[in-house]
Amino acid sequence: MTQRKLNESAFFSRLLLFNLALILLLGVLPQVGIFQYMIQAYNTELYRFNVQSVKQIRNTVDEQLLMPTVQIAKRNLTELSDDNTALFYPMTHPIRHDYSAIVNVQEALSALQSEQPFIRYVDMYYFRDPVFFYGTRFFYFPQESGRDPGFRTAWLDRFLTTDAQVGWYAASAPDASGGEERLISYVRSYPYFAPLDRRKAVFAIHLKESAVRQALADSFDPASGLAFIVDEQGELVTGNADPDSGAAYTQAAALWAQRTGGEDPQQGSFEAELDGREAVVAYAHSRVNNWDYVTLVDKSLFYKKAADLKNLMYALWAGLLLVGLALLYVLTKKQYGPIGSTLQRYSLQLHDLNEQLAVNKPVIKYHYIMELLSGGHRIPPEPGEEAAGVSDIGNAQEMRRFLGLERLGDRLCCFILQPRSVGPGAPQLAEAYQLAERLEAQSAEDARIWVIVAPDRRLYGIVDLRLSSAEAGSLMAERIVPAAGEAYTLCIGSTRQQGSDAAACSHREAIEAGRYGFFYPDRLRLDYGELNEEERRSTGGSVRFFADLENGLKAGERNRARQAVEGAVEEMRSGGFTADYGRQQLGELVYTFHKTLKGMGVDPQRLFDTDIRAEAGGISDAELFLAWMSERLDTAFGHLEERKQRTNRDLVEGVRQFVADHLYNEISLDRAAEHLGVTPNYVSRQFKLNTGSTFIEYVTARRMEAAAGLLQGGQMTVSAIAEKLGYQSTNHFIRIFKEKYGVTPKQYQKNGPNSPEQEIS
Numbered sequence: 001m002t003q004r005k006l007n008e009s010a011f012f013s014r015l016l017l018f019n020l021a022l023i024l025l026l027g028v029l030p031q032v033g034i035f036q037y038m039i040q041a042y043n044t045e046l047y048r049f050n051v052q053s054v055k056q057i058r059n060t061v062d063e064q065l066l067m068p069t070v071q072i073a074k075r076n077l078t079e080l081s082d083d084n085t086a087l088f089y090p091m092t093h094p095i096r097h098d099y100s101a102i103v104n105v106q107e108a109l110s111a112l113q114s115e116q117p118f119i120r121y122v123d124m125y126y127f128r129d130p131v132f133f134y135g136t137r138f139f140y141f142p143q144e145s146g147r148d149p150g151f152r153t154a155w156l157d158r159f160l161t162t163d164a165q166v167g168w169y170a171a172s173a174p175d176a177s178g179g180e181e182r183l184i185s186y187v188r189s190y191p192y193f194a195p196l197d198r199r200k201a202v203f204a205i206h207l208k209e210s211a212v213r214q215a216l217a218d219s220f221d222p223a224s225g226l227a228f229i230v231d232e233q234g235e236l237v238t239g240n241a242d243p244d245s246g247a248a249y250t251q252a253a254a255l256w257a258q259r260t261g262g263e264d265p266q267q268g269s270f271e272a273e274l275d276g277r278e279a280v281v282a283y284a285h286s287r288v289n290n291w292d293y294v295t296l297v298d299k300s301l302f303y304k305k306a307a308d309l310k311n312l313m314y315a316l317w318a319g320l321l322l323v324g325l326a327l328l329y330v331l332t333k334k335q336y337g338p339i340g341s342t343l344q345r346y347s348l349q350l351h352d353l354n355e356q357l358a359v360n361k362p363v364i365k366y367h368y369i370m371e372l373l374s375g376g377h378r379i380p381p382e383p384g385e386e387a388a389g390v391s392d393i394g395n396a397q398e399m400r401r402f403l404g405l406e407r408l409g410d411r412l413c414c415f416i417l418q419p420r421s422v423g424p425g426a427p428q429l430a431e432a433y434q435l436a437e438r439l440e441a442q443s444a445e446d447a448r449i450w451v452i453v454a455p456d457r458r459l460y461g462i463v464d465l466r467l468s469s470a471e472a473g474s475l476m477a478e479r480i481v482p483a484a485g486e487a488y489t490l491c492i493g494s495t496r497q498q499g500s501d502a503a504a505c506s507h508r509e510a511i512e513a514g515r516y517g518f519f520y521p522d523r524l525r526l527d528y529g530e531l532n533e534e535e536r537r538s539t540g541g542s543v544r545f546f547a548d549l550e551n552g553l554k555a556g557e558r559n560r561a562r563q564a565v566e567g568a569v570e571e572m573r574s575g576g577f578t579a580d581y582g583r584q585q586l587g588e589l590v591y592t593f594h595k596t597l598k599g600m601g602v603d604p605q606r607l608f609d610t611d612i613r614a615e616a617g618g619i620s621d622a623e624l625f626l627a628w629m630s631e632r633l634d635t636a637f638g639h640l641e642e643r644k645q646r647t648n649r650d651l652v653e654g655v656r657q658f659v660a661d662h663l664y665n666e667i668s669l670d671r672a673a674e675h676l677g678v679t680p681n682y683v684s685r686q687f688k689l690n691t692g693s694t695f696i697e698y699v700t701a702r703r704m705e706a707a708a709g710l711l712q713g714g715q716m717t718v719s720a721i722a723e724k725l726g727y728q729s730t731n732h733f734i735r736i737f738k739e740k741y742g743v744t745p746k747q748y749q750k751n752g753p754n755s756p757e758q759e760i761s
Helices: 002-078 099-113 150-161 209-219 248-257 304-333 339-359 361-374 396-403 429-440 469-487 502-518 544-555 558-572 579-599 604-608 612-616 622-661 669-676 680-691 695-713 718-724 730-741 745-751
Strands: 119-126 131-134 138-140 166-174 180-190 201-208 226-230 236-239 267-274 277-285 292-298 411-419 447-453 459-465 488-492 525-527
Touching (some): 002 180, 002 201, 002 209, 002 226, 002 267, 002 277, 002 292, 099 119, 099 131, 099 138, 119 150, 119 180, 150 180, 150 201, 180 209, 201 209, 209 236, 226 248, 236 248, 248 267, 248 277, 248 292, 361 396, 361 447, 361 459, 361 502, 411 469, 429 447, 429 469, 459 469, 469 488, 469 525, 488 502, 502 525, 502 579, 544 579, 544 622, 558 579, 558 622, 579 604, 579 612, 604 612, 622 680, 622 695, 669 680, 669 695, 680 695, 695 718, 695 730, 695 745, 718 730, 718 745
Antiparallel strands (some): 119 131, 119 201, 131 138, 180 201, 226 292, 267 277, 411 459, 411 488
């Protein structure tokens, strides 16, 4: 009896342990694995999002604010070195008593300040005869004045006493309202590498910190996290909101300064803790100076949905585990009878979890295919190799089976469907997803199509093929182009043997093909292989069109200027140049247009009410570019013609006034032209065109009117009047007078004119 009880007790213990192990194996461990995979996928995306965001912030601030600032200094101090120019003259000449030179420097600095809207002040310090120009309107001689340079002390003393060459400084300066504003100063010496004893000048550009802060806020919404800039000493420069509004930016900057070593100094990310919360810090080093761009995102904000799901799953698991443990003893006591019903319950719970996983399947598929296109995964992997980042859910083969991405053939081809228009006429996001479903539904035995939709409504696709390259092109034309219609342009990469980086290479080629959509807006299909990218040149474009545009503007030849623009576009569309070079050449064409107008005394910013150089960069295709340039040319020529007519009217009035002022003196076309500051031929031609009379005819008419008045006065003889009016011969005067009034001067003086003539206007 006792032995049987012992055996039953041992059996019960073994059955209890077996059931417990079965519960852990079937209920807890798979769910933990699934959740860990999801968390890892979210982590990967969070790190990628932050690194891409901080790189975008760096590129925006560097290219839009810092690089233009450095270029202003380079263009005016390095590329121009003529001692007679305004900025260089004080380096070799004393200007203490030269008011003209002082005014020239101030005007030059004012022009530099107006080049960019984000520039607050431009300063210049000269060593030759020490003088400090600051704020573009003020200056003083340090040896004679005890003025306090104010916020400029932060850099001025260093550049006056050391061999410092360049530096960036952040400081507060008084503003016009009596308060203070934050400024960021770019300071450099001239010559750039000269020691202190050979230095000639120090040049400084002060940027509005608010402009940098706005650029950060536009690139990274403060609601998404903190974005800020720290200098090489780890001090906070600015952030994507007002740094003085709270201690968050100061704490974040301190957290950045306390980071551990071992990271890539140029860019990267790491985890940290801020105010007891987990956060991800991403950083990128500036390409212009020693600043670091940093973003800090609270993981709880990014993981809100994931955290809710995690808490729900934890509660579900905990409840199930407690119920299972409570029932375990009862089920074991009743032997194996109730185990079937218990397993059924767990099966239902696993089914619910699988449904949750299915809901997230599109997100997993999107990131998996993006990894393929960027080279993160390989199709197919080596036997037994697990896909990076998904080892907890199985190997790469299982992942592809789960996502429906099983390999079909030994070749693949990538494509991109990019919308042909933007704005209200562009395909909506829902339409893009419907198109992706239609394309994947066209998978067959010879080809399988995988498609994902990017946030910008582009469709990225991979075609797994059993076909040759030529057959692959036909498949694209027969299946994808009709499905996409005219709303999209199909950009196709080359067909490649499946390998480690085949998808990434073909995807890059599809992206490159898409660049040519600018020059071929009417084409629904752009095939990288047909574009002959390797044979296209990135140099050697004709500069004749730039010269024709410039000369056409200066000569007032509208057709010549228009033909120059059309010729430049047609040359870039001819197929001999790369897309990037073509866009660069059209940008140079717009720059030539802008520069020529400025050289002719026209302010393009005021004429067009915008910066045409920036506006040109947003044009989506060559046809729109031609129409845009044609409209801008019409506006420019209309303005130039109006200015020319206004100038001609002023010239005619000037000639009339000159004749009236010098009627009794020697009058000649040469003297009138010299008085007006133009050439005699120009005066003669424009006066004739605007009045219908020659200069001589007009002068003669005014002299005859004056002679008639003198004759009616009766105080002077005919010869005296002729001499007063500049006639050497009295007979010549009499003949001209008679031609004008029909009588001789004597007869006119005695009886008046027989038939008065109309005055020449």
